[in-house]
Amino acid sequence: MVTIPMPAASLLVAVDQSADHLSGMHNASWLAMRDGTMGKLFPNALKVPHEIATADFTPNVESIRALNPDVVVQWSDSQLTEPLENAGLKVLGLTNTGQQSDVDTWVTLFSEMLGKPERASAMKSRSDHELTRIRALASGRSRPGPGILYFNRFTGGLKVAANGSYNDFYIKLVGGSNPATADTGVKGSGMVGVDVEQVLAWNPEVILLGNFDGALPQDLYSDPVWQNVAAVRHRRVYKVPLGGYRWDPPGQESPLMWQWLTDISFPGQVPSPLRGAIPDYYRFLYGRAPDSAEIDTMLWMSVNSQSADYEQFRGA
The missing domain is CATH 3.40.50.1980 (Nitrogenase molybdenum iron protein domain)
Structure with a gap:
């Protein structure tokens, strides 16, 4: 998989618990891996090509085709997906509405593609538990929160x-x-x-x-x-x-x-x-x-x- 949306590369690694299926990623994803914890946990991820799109997610189609991916993950904007589809590449479009449900959907899609549907269930269950706990903490306070x-x-x-x-x-x-x-x-x-x-x-x-x-x-x-x-x-x-x-x-x-x-x-x-x-x-x-x-x-x-x-x- 080649991932262009910035959160997608590390999310794929978390679902797979491996970087083995990551064949390309956005440079900003790679920088986060290099500067954060992911590069230490999965050093092979830092060897993955990362010059495959511009800062605004416009794909470098030729660079991506050279990687021969099974699927390219991209934001679902047609201007970003059509160049890839026109080049004969299989594209998975992600939407981002600013809600936790987006992450749940991305995890489910990645889990299905990797043949690990149980991983999506486990990750969502854990996230839902934390979401409920944090909401309960917030609702239980008597004073308003800060700006x-x-x-x-x-x-x-x-x-x-x-x-x-x-x-x-x-x-x-x-x-x-x-x-x-x-x-x-x-x-x-x-x-x-x-x-x-x-x-x-x-x-x-x-x-x-x-x-x-x-x-x-x-x-x-x-x-x-x-x-x-x-x-x-x-x-x-x-x-x-x-x-x-x-x-x-x-x-x-x-x-x-x-x-x-x-x-x-x-x-x-x-x-x-x-x-x-x-x-x-x-x-x-x-x-x-x-x-x-x-x-x-x-x-x-x-x-x-x-x-x-x-x-x-x-x-x-």
Whole structure:
């Protein structure tokens, strides 16, 4: 399989518990594997060709044909699938509506193609259990959650998660609110460009920095422009974890993201249950667990060390 949507490569590896059926992937998928945990768990994945599409998912048809794949996984937009189909390639189109049901569907499709339907049932059952647990935690609180703003891009132009994004889904799942989708939010859906003045007006209480650029909490803490934002004043700016894949978009490690976001949004339990849950979840997903140093890297312990309540994730 060649996978062009960025979450698809690591998701395929998780379903298969192997990189053996991955014959090509998007460069951004490969970078996440190189910089995250996946490349350590499955080093052969880093040998897979990854120059097969542009940043906007336009396929390099000749490069893909040279790999002779049985199937190419692509976003379901006809402009992205037709060049591949016209070249005689078999294409599986994925849709993304910003909901957990998308991930469930992707897992089911991959499981069927790999001849492992039981794997989809197991992964969905575990994810559903965590979804129910996180929802119960959120509904059981007596106080409203913080305003949480997710930056898909920070350096070189600001882009925030708006309506229809998976980030908006999990912000609200844990009991937070997203100023970008409030009455004074942005028009449009997905990742939407904003200016500094808009963010200052929203005054978010928590800021999440995604893994699609190099922005770090210290960039905001040291910049006078951001000093009046509540998230900066109270040191509640966090780099989102990078595990087997980036935790900010939808994927197989999303249940871990829900727990992480719950813990930084509603700090209280020390230590957090997240660190103890990661090895077990990784054994379930990948058949092997990260060590303590790898968990530190995954959670950006050093990068986030100056942010409030992050010691809850520290190992013994």
